[in-house]
Amino acid sequence: MKNYPGILSPDSRLLMKWPEISLVAREKRCELTLNSIPVHNRKPSINDEELQNQIFAVNKSLNYIELAGLNITLLHQCIGKASKLKKLILYNNSLTHIPEEIGGLKELVFLDISMNKIEELPNTLGTLSCLTTLLLANNNITSLPDISGLVSLQHLDVSHNQLTDFPTLFCYQSKLQTLILNSNKIKSIPSEIDALSGILKTIDVSDNEITDLPFVFCNFSKLKTLNLTNNKFSDQRFNKLVQSPRHKTSMLIEYLKKRAPNKCAENKKLPLGTDVTAANDSASDSRIITIDVQLTKEVAEIRPYIASCIFKNCSLTAEKIKHLLNIQNKLHSTICCDRTIASIGTHDCSNIQPPLTYAAVNPDLLMITPIHHHKKISGREFVSTLGNEAELSRELVKRNVVSDIYKYIYLIQRLPLYPCLIDAKDLVISLPPVTNCDETKLQEDTKDIFVEVTSTASESKCVEIMDLFVKEVVEQKCLTNLIIEQIKITKDTGSLLVAYPSKNNLQLSGITIKREKTIVEV
Known part of the structure; x- marks a missing residue:
């Protein structure tokens, strides 16, 4: 067997029989994609740990790795040695745990660990300062760690999980533009989300248990998509508007402005259902019809x-x-x-x-x-x-x-x-x-x-x-x-x-x- 430098060690003769790995080694590519066929069903077979040791630990040149649909159950500590990785895709496996060592991927810009069985995320995930996209959908996550260190994050998807609290630990001067949190168990949206009012373009919190919406959404000047369907809003008129297939984000915001006191920013903690007539005696004169x-x-x-x-x-x-x-x-x-x-x-x-x-x-x-x-x-x-x-x-x-x-x-x-x-x-x-x-x-x-x-x-x-x-x-x-x-x-x-x-x-x-x-x- 020819010794291919760069991607694999000389002892990895079994892996070299896999066509995807052989191609990467032979052409000295920086991208590796393995999907669809579970590891234990491949010929020759190899266990998860040996596979990851060879891919992550030895192959410093790889900057793109996709291991999808392989039924991998454990992400091993050797992941931390793949220091040149920029894009890591591990979706549609059976992962239950992400090791702390993932914090060593300092150049990572894209991470997809959706469609697994993860319940908890390591705190070191919040230290990946180059990360722009984080996909965590379809897991069993109940809470997020402190992600204020994700200073480059633009797209976060934590849909179809078990979140009960709306995440608030975003970095100061965040760059987040898309926040997908649908199909969780979130009961409220805190007024602290106002910190994202000047940058967020898309928010999806549909299929949750939200009863009120803070008036700070009046300040979201760049918001293009606000999906609130299938919640439990106490304001029945607002709930009807949300459920209407003809509604648009601008219509929801204008409804909030109609209900809000004169200055939304001064009433950040007032929920949608709050009676604001006393706070704004001229509300009937400035009624908004959209x-x-x-x-x-x-x-x-x-x-x-x-x-x-x-x-x-x-x-x-x-x-x-x-x-x-x-x-x-x-x-x-x-x-x-x-x-x-x-x-x-x-x-x-x-x-x-x-x-x-x-x-x-x-x-x-x-x-x-x-x-x-x-x-x-x-x-x-x-x-x-x-x-x-x-x-x-x-x-x-x-x-x-x-x-x-x-x-x-x-x-x-x-x-x-x-x-x-x-x-x-x-x-x-x-x-x-x-x-x-x-x-x-x-x-x-x-x-x-x-x-x-x-x-x-x-x-x-x-x-x-x-x-x-x-x-x-x-x-x-x-x-x-x-x-x-x-x-x-x-x-x-x-x-x-x-x-x-x-x-x-x-x-x-x-x-x-x-x-x-x-x-x-x-």
Whole structure:
């Protein structure tokens, strides 16, 4: 047998019969990969300790070692002698213990020991100052050692373990960007996580037992992904939002901002469910409504434009409600061209749970309680029923003319998806241009009115119609001393779609405009 220098000792003749090792030795490679076939099933066979002694102790030149799916049960102390290692992959084995000697791998940048049976990690793991990625998923780990020495760590995955406490021993000026802790038994997230607010981009704590979220998450300016599904949040509205498949991280953060006192940083230890009304008397005035408008290809072909605002502190009577609806109907017949170009919707804000989503939904899945109805029906059933009623109406009057809502159903009847506005409780509040829902209809005790204009024509047409609607409401003295709160609609890229009213809108006397109060996301 030829003596291959560098990787193996002259006495390792058995190992040299393994093709992977023979190739590394023959070509003096710095990478070794052994996987799939357990060590004891190889020909010739060799025990774990002898294999590791030859690979780790003698072969100083290796910088990449992957031993995966070999059913290795023990990582031996000789691992500490592989001082040049930069990447060590030991996933999908049967390891129960990691020796202290792993702290000797001072140049290690990537460590994967996921899919093993490890219960405890050595303290020396926290001294690997070059480590950028640490993968510990699918083990039986109950706690982490002090990892404040991992000054280069950017990605940490401890998912599918037995953690009960959220790890907090991160280094000062940490570089951590991704933290994966899903499928553990974590009950709370401490406010100390604020130390990572300027760097973390991804946090996954789904499938845990978390009941509250600290308001410090309001400060996480770079956070792109926050997965909180399948927890036990005491705030049921927040829990509903978390579970919604349409939610986005920005929507969760905006909800927190709505619930938080004026300065999140001053209230780090307040959990999500805390009543902050006393701490912030002006909370109702700075209420945040978030609308997520998903401009998919289908939506763009159906009804892609929207503008919104809020009429604040309205004093309604039955006569004023009738007057307001008459103004809407007049505009529907004129500038909206019988709703073929645009439609207007008005809603009682108190019955809407922000954030809102403007989307296109399968008509069989869209469930709505149409206005003046008392039970939910699917969008398809609603439109079909209206169509049948329209035909019956034509026959009764013996004219090819229908009235009211019947004449609008053709606008969506043949669409593959129906446009709709949905709140955080999955309440469909409108199905434009046909109907609003009964739950948000205006009542005499309505104080704040959410107004939406949707269109198939253009964003400028939405703004033009909204301008005219406000003008008519004011000039006809339907609502006096009107306060209008601006809503910003932005795309998920962060770019602004529309802010209404902008500084160029509503040059009218007798109204007050509040801007920068409400943020809406598309």
